[in-house]
Amino acid sequence: MIYRDFASVYDELMSHAPYDEWLKWIDESIKAAGKEKGSVLDLACGTGELTLRLAKNGFEVTGIDISEEMLSVAIQKALAEKLSIDFYNQDMRDIAGHENRFDAVVICCDSLNYLTEEEDVLRTFQEVYHTLSSSGLLLFDVHSNYKMNELFPGHTYADDDDEISVIWKSFMGDAENSVFHDMTFFVNQGDNTYVRYDETHLQKTLPINRYIQYLEKSGFTLQSLTADFTDKSPTDTSERLFFVAKKE
Structure with missing residues (x-):
């Protein structure tokens, strides 16, 4: 699904979204993996709310989104704040041209749930694998089955x-x-x-074990699985699941 008309009002409607909590989760997960702040790809970056936060937090950030309309908003915001961020109009299932470039790739705000075919989830993981440098991290969140x-x-x-x-x-x-x-x-x-x-x-969305299966099939090892912006494992009533996987 490509955001079109919605792009012009997205930020106002999402003004209460927990972007700072996503930033904290990413920052702490990267530190927990023993890595420094490096190059990060914000995949399905939308209007750049998280992308800009990552840049201000000291990461070298690139944003990719399938929606030209959303990217246009993101670019204007980055220019207004004088932030040096590269943005690309690409589908998350096909992000060629960035091989072995990033220390981490993040897919936040349940963007992965817009892939409604399981083979597309697997393909995205495989594409991400090739964009990551050695021992790079993939971090993403999805809605739970519950x-x-x-x-x-x-x-x-x-x-x-x-x-x-x-x-x-x-x-x-x-x-x-x-x-x-x-x-x-x-x-x-x-x-x-x-x-x-x-x-x-x-x-x-998919069952947890299916995400893990596709990660492993793509060459990743699961590092952590938590829920709802906490460090706790998911329960039957968890609403949002957070995965951190490492390229092997």
């Missing part, structure tokens, strides 16, 4: 203010452990004139 099957379906989120109004409804998908997100948002164009946009996104 969240996909118990919390998302039937959930409605609505927000209304003077600039943007949104209605976000989630429905069980056709495939196992998948969810449709139907979004309608109205953007104020001035003079009480609003433009309506509609988008539908599909996300899918």
Whole structure:
């Protein structure tokens, strides 16, 4: 799924997203692996909220996203803050041209869940493997099966203010452990004139052992598996899973 119209309002709608917690997790995971701050690829970087934080935190950062619209926002923000960040318009399943370049690759904000075919998850892990330098790290988070099957379906989120109004409804998908997100948002164009946009996104997750299987098949060794921005192992009611894997 490629964000198009949504890109123009994404940051405002995601203003409460825990980007600082993602940054802390990445920083601490890299330190725990005995590595210094080096080159990091922010894969599926979106509008660059985490990318910019990584750069300000001392990492040498590159951002990649499939959406030109999202990248345009990210580039403008980086320029405004005078940050030197390279951005590339690429699909996470095909990131050729960066072989053996990065000390770490991060895929945050459940971006991997937009890959709804299992072979695409495996392909992405394989692509990441080739972009990493020796003993490089892959860090990613995904929604849990519990969240996909118990919390998302039937959930409605609505927000209304003077600039943007949104209605976000989630429905069980056709495939196992998948969810449709139907979004309608109205953007104020001035003079009480609003433009309506509609988008539908599909996300899918996998059992934990399947992610581990695909990591190992791609040449990685699992270093840690935690949940919900803690250092605790996942439980049956964990909502977000955090993986750290090492290139062997």
